[in-house]
Amino acid sequence: MHDIRALRDDPAAYVRGWSSRGMTVEQADQQVKDILALDERLRAAQTAVQAAQSQRNDASKQIGQAKARKDEAEAARLMAHVETLKKTLEEQGELERTLKEELSGTGGVLASLPNLPAEDVPAGADEDENVEIRRYGEPFAISAPKDHVDLGEGLAMLDFEAAGRMSGSRFTVLKKDLARLERALGQFMLDMQTLEHGYTEVSPPLLVRDEAMFGTGQLPKFEEDLFSVVPLTQLSDDEKFALHRAQIEKAGRQAASDLSDDLTSASTIAKAVAQSIEVNEADSRETLRHIDIRRRHWLIPTAEVSLTNLVREQITPEEELPLRLTALTPCFRSEAGASGRDTRGMIRQHQFYKVELVAITAPEQSNDEHERMIANAEAVLKALELPFRAMQLCTGDMGFSARRTVDLEVWLPSQGRYREISSISNCGDFQARRMDARCQKRGEKGTRFVHTLNGSGLAVGRTLVAVLENYQDEGGRVFIPEVLQPYMGGLTHLEPDA
């Protein structure tokens, strides 16, 4: 969500920002012009409505006074005056609502355009123009490395076939020590982030409302990446009846007013009413559909959604910032746009575990906090002694809500390249505006929007893949990293028939 006043003050910054993120300069320039024009029209409508309301309020007050002193003639005169204001009130009011929705509504322009990149973000079109900022560790020399699928199946601990039978593609079943290793990784990461890095552990909802998804930026633009669930509860008969009654009353009023100067026969009226009711049956169904939507929940694609929304619609005292939150949760992604990509193995699943890090900070703290968070994520890879590199994402490769993002990529021997295992973003006040999450200094009047940051610390599924592939030996056994051994009851290797 963008600040219309900031855009008014410095339109050029927005042209610059958006033209670096998938728009040409001309398109960005036009976009900004369109927004400013829309804003202009909205404020004109607003001013007109307010002027009319002001007059109406004055008149209403006088009507009250006139009635109090039994001056019915004066009251009637004033009521007639208000009647003349009605047209302006309705037309301009309708216009105002439409323009406002278009500009700053849930599906409006300001909510549908991506965050502006920070100044130091390299310009670029896609991932090929990301910039490596550092590298840790040397890829292990493994001759003819197996991939994690062959390793896992060789150990009889990984079963895509069974998963496919019950759930289809992009699901997996882990068994025995491999299932335990996944659990160990989650526990280890969570312990590190809470005990060593000061994050507060949270066990949040995995199902959230539209508003929460809007807050972090998944909605309205990326609905197709998500799973939704709708309870099978139907509307009660009472609710249906109430809805229909409201519709029929509305229809009846409409029909009566349409026919008021031509009351030819009862049958005409009946026909008209019946017709209106039929039309409103459709309206009614539409209303019912909206109620269903309101009862819908979304499965979180990352705990970023739940953790960040913890401060939504709240004013947090600045002394309490930064808030550092972490959670180990399942994540659910439809991967709609990825058909054909990473179809083999557990790199890209509909469901996976991830330890998420979220920080809520005061505006001036967020840059430092970002660096801290990157280090917190890197610490996990270092402890597991997995080779990785850190990539500063270019403007074209960043997510919708981010103003600056650094990805961590782990070495995968079977692919002979680095693959994303963590993504750490500073979103500035972009999400805070969408959530209305603010902070306030003690004893001071004004509030400011907080800054929000999120990062994986780490994706458990992909870490499991990295451990399997990097720690394999020629016999198909897998060494368990030392830091994980306490979580595995002292076990040092995964081996067949364990």
Added chain:
RNA sequence: GGAGAGGUGGCUGAGUGGUUGAAAGCACCGCACUCGAAAUGCGGCAUACGUGAAAGCGUAUCGGGGGUUCGAAUCCCCCCCUCUCCGCCA
């Protein structure tokens, strides 16, 4: 799932169609009194948006949305949430 009660400013809580943005109390801030504090007295004390150089002015907001009305915290409808009892359940 059934039956019922309720959601008002930072908090408690009055208000059931007309100068009510909203009584009163608490909390908080300023001033007076005091050597200082307490107590007491007086005054102040919401947010967002529009407009304006500013002071200010205007509009909206009593869980959210819609409706009735010249006028809604107050009446009607829908949604969300909280609480109580019953039922069911990991």
